[in-house]
Amino acid sequence: MGTQRLSPIALLLPLLFASANAASDPPRPRGVGPEFAKFYKDAASFTCISNPSIKLDIARLNDDYCDCPDGSDEPGTSACSYISPLSPPQPSRVKIGQFNETLALPGFYCKNKGHIPSYVPFTNVNDGVCDYELCCDGSEEWEGVGGVKCEDRCAKIGKEWKKQDEARQKSLSAANRRRKELVTEAERLRKEVEDRISTLQTQMQGQEMKVAALEKNLAEIERAEKGKVVRAAGKGGKLGVLSGLAKERIQELTENMSRVRGERDTARSRIEELEGILRRFKEEYNPNFNDEGVKRAVKAWEDYAAQERPAPDDARDRDLDELLKPDSESAINWEEFEGEEESDVDVLYQFEAYLPTPLRTWLDAKLRDLRVLLIENGILADPHTDTPESKAVTDARSQLSTATQELNNDRSELTKHQDDLSKDYGPDGVFRALKGQCVEKDSGEYTYEHCILERTTQKPKKGGGNTGMGNFVRIEKISVDDDLPVDGKGLGSGERYVLKYENGQHCWNGPSRSTQVILACAEKDEIWKIVEEEKCVYRMEMGTPAVCGIKEGEHAAPPVHNEL
Numbered sequence: 001m002g003t004q005r006l007s008p009i010a011l012l013l014p015l016l017f018a019s020a021n022a023a024s025d026p027p028r029p030r031g032v033g034p035e036f037a038k039f040y041k042d043a044a045s046f047t048c049i050s051n052p053s054i055k056l057d058i059a060r061l062n063d064d065y066c067d068c069p070d071g072s073d074e075p076g077t078s079a080c081s082y083i084s085p086l087s088p089p090q091p092s093r094v095k096i097g098q099f100n101e102t103l104a105l106p107g108f109y110c111k112n113k114g115h116i117p118s119y120v121p122f123t124n125v126n127d128g129v130c131d132y133e134l135c136c137d138g139s140e141e142w143e144g145v146g147g148v149k150c151e152d153r154c155a156k157i158g159k160e161w162k163k164q165d166e167a168r169q170k171s172l173s174a175a176n177r178r179r180k181e182l183v184t185e186a187e188r189l190r191k192e193v194e195d196r197i198s199t200l201q202t203q204m205q206g207q208e209m210k211v212a213a214l215e216k217n218l219a220e221i222e223r224a225e226k227g228k229v230v231r232a233a234g235k236g237g238k239l240g241v242l243s244g245l246a247k248e249r250i251q252e253l254t255e256n257m258s259r260v261r262g263e264r265d266t267a268r269s270r271i272e273e274l275e276g277i278l279r280r281f282k283e284e285y286n287p288n289f290n291d292e293g294v295k296r297a298v299k300a301w302e303d304y305a306a307q308e309r310p311a312p313d314d315a316r317d318r319d320l321d322e323l324l325k326p327d328s329e330s331a332i333n334w335e336e337f338e339g340e341e342e343s344d345v346d347v348l349y350q351f352e353a354y355l356p357t358p359l360r361t362w363l364d365a366k367l368r369d370l371r372v373l374l375i376e377n378g379i380l381a382d383p384h385t386d387t388p389e390s391k392a393v394t395d396a397r398s399q400l401s402t403a404t405q406e407l408n409n410d411r412s413e414l415t416k417h418q419d420d421l422s423k424d425y426g427p428d429g430v431f432r433a434l435k436g437q438c439v440e441k442d443s444g445e446y447t448y449e450h451c452i453l454e455r456t457t458q459k460p461k462k463g464g465g466n467t468g469m470g471n472f473v474r475i476e477k478i479s480v481d482d483d484l485p486v487d488g489k490g491l492g493s494g495e496r497y498v499l500k501y502e503n504g505q506h507c508w509n510g511p512s513r514s515t516q517v518i519l520a521c522a523e524k525d526e527i528w529k530i531v532e533e534e535k536c537v538y539r540m541e542m543g544t545p546a547v548c549g550i551k552e553g554e555h556a557a558p559p560v561h562n563e564l
């Protein structure tokens, strides 16, 4: 079998279009492809392709003896197959006129009529094995070594290939369509972020103005509060102070009354208990024992019991209960008095009360300003230093703090979205549409999960905790050169996008786990293969339509099941 590492399809493809010209070419020596025909036109002699100084008699062409250093005199035999092959067979790489020890030709040319022409490595020529994968017409076994006879199977293989190719094209179109959808979706998501940014920016402008206004409002209220003349522990003016004191005193009295009532009740029940003891004593003592002390005690009890005593007044007790209730109807509504600024009497003696309202307001403001100025300059004592903040200030402060908090929330959301817009989401931002979608694959004792642009995880099938194999860090590109498996589910060769995941769970005696997910075009998202390349360093190969048709290369098309 071939020494070259390319798949049959890869070897066939370069010749797809060359075959169209083949019919018009003059007859060529055995094994020569149409693109090399020009070197073999002379009917009398042959000049080695890479060594024009070596000219041979035409009889030495395909005489099964290697004369040219580049093997070009043996296009139809394996005589020069020991020379390093061109890999991959690209005619453009032949450097004319320069001596080297590389074959000038990509291999033995099979016309493969009915299918696609192809080159077979020279080592395969006349080796007694039919290489139908590359040479469906069997022409590379022309000598019949060991009696081998390779029939022409191009019609059947070509038909099958065509079917496969159609499926491949269909799959490619589906993958490209899917990619287009993904790009559209990614654009929509990006637009959503952009829109949100502009909404937030407008919202923040308004919010900034609101915060500034509330700051001003708070400062003004605080300043105005400073200017208030009468302040004390209670709220409001003198009446407020009085009501504050009265409230405290009533509170104290109520508490004490409750306590005293409790003590009275305890004493009452003790007396009842003692009276009961004495009553039983009188009934049960033996009068025949002439005990003077006992007789005196019984007499004293009879005198005590005969005294008239007022019965407990239940109605009063009920009144007392009502009075002690905090929500009793007769309870005083202190708040009514707390808000009062000045008493009517105060107002009566206030000179400015007799002024017209506008003038009074103006004068009041001036007086307050003067008072604040005096306080701020230490000439008057600040009456507010040890008094609690007024409700007006507390409300203004809380409004400001709510508005500031809202502004800060908007600010951090804006930063998050702006950062997001500057992130790399791959070609055409396509991975934005796949972010957070998870794909799984079983492999060995684990199920592996890849949540796109988020994380990779190893989940033990037999139970136990999951292991983080890395969190998404960036997108990179690498060059790969792999054999493309028959089912096409592999990387092939060319530039490939890689999603890098790092800083996963720490590996005992090793690094933090990391994963690189190498992507190739496929009709749907699927993990093809997982390898632990080194301890805790993982490599996943994954197919996704997101990378289809981005880079011209062998793997621009998605894989199809290929049994050629």
Ligand code: MAN
Pocket: 458, 467, 507, 508, 532, 535, 536
């Ligand atoms: C677990 C898995 C393996 C890893 C070892 C390292 O068993 O995460 O992939 O090699 O830990 O101790």
